[in-house]
Amino acid sequence: MLPTARKLSFSEVPVVDLAPAWTGPEGRRKVADAIADAAGRVGFFYIINHRISDEDIAAIFRTAQDFHELPMDKKMEVSLKLNNHAQGYLNGMTKGNDKTINENLQEAFQIRRPLPPDDPGILAGKPLHGVIPWPPAMPDLKPRMMAYYDKIDALGYEMLDLFELSLDFEPGTLKASFKKDMNSLRLLHYPTQRPDEPGIHLGARAHTDTNAFTILAQDSNGGLEVRNRDGEFVAVPPIAGSLVVNVGEVLKVWTDGVYSSAVHRVINRSGNERYSIPFFMYPSYDALIQPLIKNPDPSNIAPEDLPTSFPRDKPFIYGELKSYNTARIMPRKSEAKTETAS
Numbered sequence: 001m002l003p004t005a006r007k008l009s010f011s012e013v014p015v016v017d018l019a020p021a022w023t024g025p026e027g028r029r030k031v032a033d034a035i036a037d038a039a040g041r042v043g044f045f046y047i048i049n050h051r052i053s054d055e056d057i058a059a060i061f062r063t064a065q066d067f068h069e070l071p072m073d074k075k076m077e078v079s080l081k082l083n084n085h086a087q088g089y090l091n092g093m094t095k096g097n098d099k100t101i102n103e104n105l106q107e108a109f110q111i112r113r114p115l116p117p118d119d120p121g122i123l124a125g126k127p128l129h130g131v132i133p134w135p136p137a138m139p140d141l142k143p144r145m146m147a148y149y150d151k152i153d154a155l156g157y158e159m160l161d162l163f164e165l166s167l168d169f170e171p172g173t174l175k176a177s178f179k180k181d182m183n184s185l186r187l188l189h190y191p192t193q194r195p196d197e198p199g200i201h202l203g204a205r206a207h208t209d210t211n212a213f214t215i216l217a218q219d220s221n222g223g224l225e226v227r228n229r230d231g232e233f234v235a236v237p238p239i240a241g242s243l244v245v246n247v248g249e250v251l252k253v254w255t256d257g258v259y260s261s262a263v264h265r266v267i268n269r270s271g272n273e274r275y276s277i278p279f280f281m282y283p284s285y286d287a288l289i290q291p292l293i294k295n296p297d298p299s300n301i302a303p304e305d306l307p308t309s310f311p312r313d314k315p316f317i318y319g320e321l322k323s324y325n326t327a328r329i330m331p332r333k334s335e336a337k338t339e340t341a342s
């Protein structure tokens with residue numbers, strides 16, 4: 001059943017226990033209904049009993065730390081400013097092309113699903129297609145990241161099935177847009193910041209995610225916040241053993257706004273270095289995205305006026321809008337010179 005509760009009317013983020021989903025159809029139905037409520041009313045929810053082990057999560061955090069502790073010149077060897085497909089190292093406080101958008105304090109190493117060098121998209125110079133620049137200074141980064149990627153990607157497809165069920169879609173309805181997905185893993189590092197720090201810079205500025213949905217592992221420091229109906233930023237504090245799932249713009253469009261793509265940000269007030277590991281479920285470049293249902297309650301919708309908001313009123317090719325968006329917020333090869341000069 002589609003959720004009817006008022007969108008973004010929440011003061012805390014719900015927990016969805018996936019344990020019943022692994023027991024059979026009845027359990028899956030129960031979990032899907034809990035997901036429907038959380039995805040509509042909040043747009044964010046924790047998952048527990050997701051079957052990614054504590055050891056695997058601890059390992060990817062160690063990997064993130066090992067990478068970000070490399071000397072800056074080693075990280076800059078794989079800067080995403082050296083390519084035009086936004087993969088590699090993104091240093092903190094980077095200016096994108098759109099100068100009206102503030103810099104983030106966070107630094108990142110990010111990849112999309114690896115492609116073979118003879119992939120037709122790479123050969124054709126298609127946007128967002130390129131060979132991942134793995135750092136020579138950390139030869140085991142690739143196997144360590146890919147070990148986690150394979151597991152979180154499999155969970156991503158389990159969650160996609162549950163989202164389908166939550167909407168009473170035929171199995172495979174959403175999966176059809178993932179024939180050649182661009183699912184993406186980021187290793188994020190946030191410096192500390194004073195809570196009362198003057199200025200405009202946040203760990204991650206307020207945004208919505210421009211994918212179908214995200215599965216985030218956060219460390220024990222906290223700092224993630226999601227905006228509710230009253231404009232208050234509500235904390236998403238770490239819960240041991242949990243991952244955080246949030247609805248992105250594509251799932252919002254598919255559901256005509258029945259599921260909420262909620263605005264969120266990160267302020268690292270902990271006094272410690274913070275790490276987080278988001279995994280983004282990205283449809284195929286060529287997927288045509290448009291509402292798959294008609295919202296029965298069109299006035300009950302989360303705000304859609306962000307630079308990251310995707311339209312519900314005109315169908316779009318996913319990769320075209322995504323690459324336009326990426327070009328605005330990420331520095332690129334052609335801009336690197338101007339940026340260092342200014």
Ligand SMILES: O=C(O)CCC(=O)C(=O)O
Binds near residue numbers: 209216224264277
């Ligand atoms: O670091 C976090 O907790 C959230 C990161 C995030 O929102 C993103 O990368 O889109």
Ligand SMILES: [Fe+2]
Binds near residue numbers: 207208209264
């Ligand atoms: Fe996000």
